[in-house]
Amino acid sequence: MTGHVISLAGYDARVEPGLLDSLGRHVEAAAPAHRYVVVTDYAVAALHGATVRRALAGLAAEWIEIPPGEQEKTRERWAWLTDRLLALGCGRDTTLVALGGGVIGDLVGFTAATFMRGVPFVQVPTTLLAMVDASVGGKTAVDVPAGKNLVGAFHPPAAVLADPAVLRTLPAEERRAGLAEVLKHGVIADAGYLARTVSALPVLLDPMLSDAPPVVDAIVRSIEIKAEVVAADEREQGRRKTLNFGHTIGHAVELASEFRLLHGEAVAIGMSLESSLAERLAVAEPGTAEAVDAALRRADLPRDIPPGIDPDIVVAATRSDKKARRGTAEYALPVRVGQMAGAERGWGIAVPEDAVRALLAERTPA
Secondary structure (H helix, E strand, C coil): CCCEECCCCCCCCCCCCCCCHHHHHHHHHHHCCEEEEEEEEHHHHHHHHHHHHHHHHCCCCEEEEECCCCHHHHHHHHHHHHHHHHCCCCCCCCEEEEEECCHHHHHHHHHHHHHHHHHCEEEECCHHHHHHHHHHCCCEEECCCEEEEEEEEEECCCCEECCHHHHHHHHHHHHHHHHHHHHHHHHHHCCHHHHHHHCCCCHHHHHCCCHHHHHHHHHHHHHHHHHHHHHHCCCCHHHHHHHHHCCCHHHHHHHCCCCCCHHHHHHHHHHEEEEHHHHCCCCCCCCHHHHHHHHHHCCCCCCCCCCCCHHHHHHHHHHHCCCCCCCEEEEECEEEECEEHHHCCCCCCCCCHHHHHHHHHHCCCC
C-alpha cells in the first residue's frame, strides 16, 4: 500500500501500513548519524521489538527500555536516560528513535532537545493517540508534581514514521482514548471530518481493521489539521492554542485522578465540559455541546468527572496549567463544530473560575 507523506515545518510525517518492516532506511534518510539509540518501553518492546531490531539491523542501533506508563515521564527518568546515553558513549552524532506512545515520544523528545544541547530524534508512534497528535508538532516535555508537561522544549523530530498496522496490538481502551484526539481535530477545524469519523467508528474501533482505509484516512487527516495549525503558529502564541480544546480541564482532571484516567479519556471529559462552558458564556452556538457529546457517546468515551475527584482540586490544577496567564486559566473554545473562537478573542479565553466550578459540581457524581 502506498504511503501518505504530510509535510510539516522542516520534517515529514509518513503514514504507511507495513512501514515498520522498512523502518531502517526511513530513519537513516531522515536523520543520518554515527550512532542510533532506540528508546522504548517494555510493553512495546515485547510486541514490536523483534520487527524493529530486524529493520534497524544495518544501523547497529543500541536499545534502552523503561517501564511503561505516564509515571515514567519525569525529570528523574530524563536524568536517568541522559546518564545512560553518556554511559553508552553517545555524543552529538547520535540520533534517538522514540518507539512507543505519547509518554515515550515526549520523554525522548525532551531528552533529544537537551542532550548535548540538542540531537536529532525520530518519532515512531505505536498508539493511535501518538500517531494523530502527540508525535506531531514538536512539543516535548516531562511532568512535574504541579502538572503535566510543565518542563519541556519545542524540538521538532527529524521525521514521524507511523505504521497503522501496529494498532492491531493496541488495547481497546487505548484505541478508544486515541479517538478523543481524532474527534477533537474535527471539532476544531473540520465538521465534515468529524461526521466521517463518527460514521466510521465501527471500523476505527476494530483492531483487525487497523490498516483499513478509514483508519489510515483518519490518521492522515488529523496530522494534516495539526500541521496546518502548527505551520501558522509554531510556538503557540496564537492559533495553535486551538489544539488545546479539551485540554485545560482535561489535564487538570488527569492530574487529579493521579493518572488513573488515560490522557484521551481526560481530554474527552474536557471537550464535553469546555463545550458546555462555551455555550454558557455565549461563545458557542446553541447545540454545539450536544453535537460534541453525541460524538463522544458514539465512541463510548467519558463525559463527566469520575466519582471521587474533588472539583476544587480540578479548578486549582487549571491555574498551574502551562496555558494559564496571570494565574488565570485560558480555554480554547468552539464557536460551532468545525470552528474555534478566533483571533478577535485572542484564541485563548479567560473563563471565570466560578463558572468552571459550578459546571464541575453539576457534572461530578456525588
